[in-house]
Amino acid sequence: MALKVAVIGSGIGGIATAIRLAAKGYKVDVFEQAPNPGGKIKEFRINGFRFDTGPSLLTYPELIAELFALYGDEPKDYFQYIKLDVSCKYFWDDGTTIDAWQQPNRFALELEKVLGIDKNWLNGYLKDAERLYDIAGDTFIFHSLHKPANYLSRPFLKTLLSFPVLDPLRTLHQRNLNRLKHPKAVQIFDRYATYNGSNPYKTPATLRMIAHLEHNMGACFPHNGMYGIIESLVMYAQSKGVKFHYMSKVEKVLVKNRSVQGIKVHSKMLPFDIVVSDTDIMNFYNHLLSEYPIPKNQTKGQRSSSAIIFYWGVKKTFPTLQLHNILFANDYRKEFEHVFVTRTLTNDPTVYIFISSKLVEKDAPAGCENWFVMVNAPEITPNVDSNALVQQARSHVLEKIKSVLGVDISPEIVAESVAHPQSIERDTGSYGGSLYGLSSNNVWAAFNRHPNFSNKIKNLFFVGGSVHPGGGIPLCLASAKIVDNELPLIN
Numbered sequence: 413m414a415l416k417v418a419v420i421g422s423g424i425g426g427i428a429t430a431i432r433l434a435a436k437g438y439k440v441d442v443f444e445q446a447p448n449p450g451g452k453i454k455e456f457r458i459n460g461f462r463f464d465t466g467p468s469l470l471t472y473p474e475l476i477a478e479l480f481a482l483y484g485d486e487p488k489d490y491f492q493y494i495k496l497d498v499s500c501k502y503f504w505d506d507g508t509t510i511d512a513w514q515q516p517n518r519f520a521l522e523l524e525k526v527l528g529i530d531k532n533w534l535n536g537y538l539k540d541a542e543r544l545y546d547i548a549g550d551t552f553i554f555h556s557l558h559k560p561a562n563y564l565s566r567p568f569l570k571t572l573l574s575f576p577v578l579d580p581l582r583t584l585h586q587r588n589l590n591r592l593k594h595p596k597a598v599q600i601f602d603r604y605a606t607y608n609g610s611n612p613y614k615t616p617a618t619l620r621m622i623a624h625l626e627h628n629m630g631a632c633f634p635h636n637g638m639y640g641i642i643e644s645l646v647m648y649a650q651s652k653g654v655k656f657h658y659m660s661k662v663e664k665v666l667v668k669n670r671s672v673q674g675i676k677v678h679s680k681m682l683p684f685d686i687v688v689s690d691t692d693i694m695n696f697y698n699h700l701l702s703e704y705p706i707p708k709n710q711t712k713g714q715r716s717s718s719a720i721i722f723y724w725g726v727k728k729t730f731p732t733l734q735l736h737n738i739l740f741a742n743d744y745r746k747e748f749e750h751v752f753v754t755r756t757l758t759n760d761p762t763v764y765i766f767i768s769s770k771l772v773e774k775d776a777p778a779g780c781e782n783w784f785v786m787v788n789a790p791e792i793t794p795n796v797d798s799n800a801l802v803q804q805a806r807s808h809v810l811e812k813i814k815s816v817l818g819v820d821i822s823p824e825i826v827a828e829s830v831a832h833p834q835s836i837e838r839d840t841g842s843y844g845g846s847l848y849g850l851s852s853n854n855v856w857a858a859f860n861r862h863p864n865f866s867n868k869i870k871n872l873f874f875v876g877g878s879v880h881p882g883g884g885i886p887l888c889l890a891s892a893k894i895v896d897n898e899l900p901l902i903n
Contacts, residue, residue: 414439415902418675418684420662420700421841423451424885425875426690427645428479428892430654435482437902438686440654443677445661445841449646451690451876452840452847453885455639459827461725461782462775464638466840467885468766468784469499469736471625473632475889476641480648491644492635494771499631501734502600503816505742510600511734514630529594537591537601541624547574549621553881553890556898558863579617580855587617599744603762606788608883609716609846611748614853625886633735637768637775641885665689665700671870686871688895693862693878694843704868709850709860716848716883717751718791718833720805724783725776725827732817733781735770739763739816747788752853755790757804763787763812780826785809791844792833802832842878849878858882864894873898 417433419426422444430440448454452466470493477487495514502510510526513519516538520531551571555562562568571578579587584605588598602612604622634640646656657677664676665687674683689696697706741747741762750758766784769776776782787805813821833845843849850861862879866872875891877883 415685416683417441417686417688418443418662418682419688419690420665420675420696421451421690421876422446422449422646422656423690423876423888424453424642424645425877425888425891426451426688427642427649428475428889429688429690429873429875429895431479431645431649431652432482432892432896433686433688433899434649434652434654436896436899438899440649441684442649442654442656443660443662443675444656444658447658449656449658450639450642452842453638453642454839455637456723456829458723458829459725460777461723461780461827462637462768462772463723463782463784463829464766464768465721465723465784465831466638468638468768469626470632470634470638470641470885471629472886472889475886475893476645478893479645483652490648491641493632494635496631496633496735498734498736499626500736500738502596503737503739504596505815508596509732510596512600512627514627516627519627523594523597527594527596529592529597533592534597537620538623538627540591541620541622542628544577544579544618545621545624547571547577548618549624552618552858553887554893556864556894557859557861557880558865558867579620582617584612584615584617584619587620588612596740599740602744603738605852606717608852608887609718609848610852610857611752613745613748614752614851615857616852616855618858619852631736633768633771635772637772662700665872667701667703667869667872670868672872686873686899688873688875690874690876692841692843692876693849693874695841696874698843701869707862710862713850713857713860714752714853715791715844715846716851718789718836718842718845718847719786719831720757720789720802720833721831722783722785722806722809723827723829723831724785724821724825726781726783726821726824727779727826728824729779729781730767730817730819733765733767733770735767737765737767739765739812751788751790752851755793757787757789757801757808759808761787761805761808761812763809763816789833789845791846792837798832798834802830847877848883852882864891865898 419442454465480487520534524531605612666673837845
């Protein structure tokens with residue numbers, strides 16, 4: 413008889429785990445408290461506009477393709493995407509604009525033309541990021557950092573012997589300033605710290621490998637928008653025997669003699685041999701395994717940032733904007749001091765605008781665009797009125813758009829919805845509204861993330877953005893791969 417696996421949560425990490433374990437012969441059930449799958453990757457519609465609510469950039473699509481290839485199927489028959497020509501367009505208040513072309517040489521020439529810097533600076537930087545990824549990517553992303561035996565393996569020894577290349581004792585900002593020099597170029601590459609909700613003035617320079625994923629390997633976009641990833645994977649998982657149970661909140665993980673026995677759902681005890689949690693690690697211990705203490709490093713570390721997101725249906729099109737756009741703050745350091753130190757909003761935020769209708773025309777009515785507009789925000793702060801916070805952010809965002817793009821967008825907004833730290837916590841289960849669990853704001857951050865397995869309870873595993881290796885689609889998929897490697901083939 414096949415061993416039974418319960419996956420708690422249907423974020424992309426949970427779905428990927430279900431597909432991987434089903435391919436090994438396990439009988440897999442996924443329990444989701446919401447009416448639909450996806451975790452942070454959701455969608456909604458309002459007044460003819462469709463919005464993706466969570467992650468908006470796809471890199472490393474090969475990790476998705478792997479899931480179909482496990483069964484010998486052709487990935488393109490189930491999931492299709494395009495490679496972007498421009499990963500992002502950058503704007504500053506002084507009128508400077510830069511297109512981040514996906515061809516590294518073309519991007520380097522763009523920086524040379526616009527900023528007057530030597531194109532070799534960027535080419536050298538990206539080659540350095542590629543070298544770093546080749547040395548450390550496999551170690552930090554696809555293997556557990558919490559198993560002593562791993563440190564004797566070839567990938568780990570290769571990484572340890574190349575310690576100076578990792579550059580962990582220097583911050584990302586320091587490294588970028590040293591290599592790229594021009595403040596605007598530095599700002600572009602400092603932004604990669606925000607991909608896991610961190611501060612470029614604190615996070616180790618090791619994170620510069622993110623630039624390799626986006627610029628050397630390339631940024632992509634699914635044919636039907638980001639939620640199309642979830643739809644494709646869920647349909648595929650179901651075709652392979654995975655069962656999804658929606659509106660089925662797991663109330664407790666059942667443990668006896670330090671071994672998983674099953675889960676409690678709708679007050680019923682359901683037996684399972686293995687449990688995989690795809691929920692926020694803090695909420696897991698607080699609600700599903702409350703008799704066990706929360707690991708100290710999960711409570712002591714600085715948590716990642718949250719966000720305030722405006723979903724605007726706009727009755728106009730803007731040819732100057734790309735799929736992904738950044739309107740940069742004039743004082744980037746000040747913005748992060750607000751988020752992580754004073755836990756307030758700056759009056760001059762960096763504004764991210766994602767417009768999926770640029771590529772998926774049906775996402776907005778003719779002559780209109782669907783704007784996903786996001787600013788960094790601190791996690792939930794006691795005694796802060798969320799409505800007042802949203803109004804403050806809205807005012808700053810509108811002013812920033814007017815300053816940079818030269819247009820008052822207010823009269824063009826015909827549909828609106830808002831997400832903020834409190835609603836993010838409520839709707840996605842992200843503790844404190846923090847998007848990625850612990851931040852990477854110190855040199856030991858990668859090692860402080862919760863492991864993908866329990867050291868105290870047999871057959872209990874963890875995937876998703878709040879555990880190793882971290883947040884974002886590629887890393888959540890990598891967490892599923894790590895758990896997959898921990899369990900044997902049984903068919």
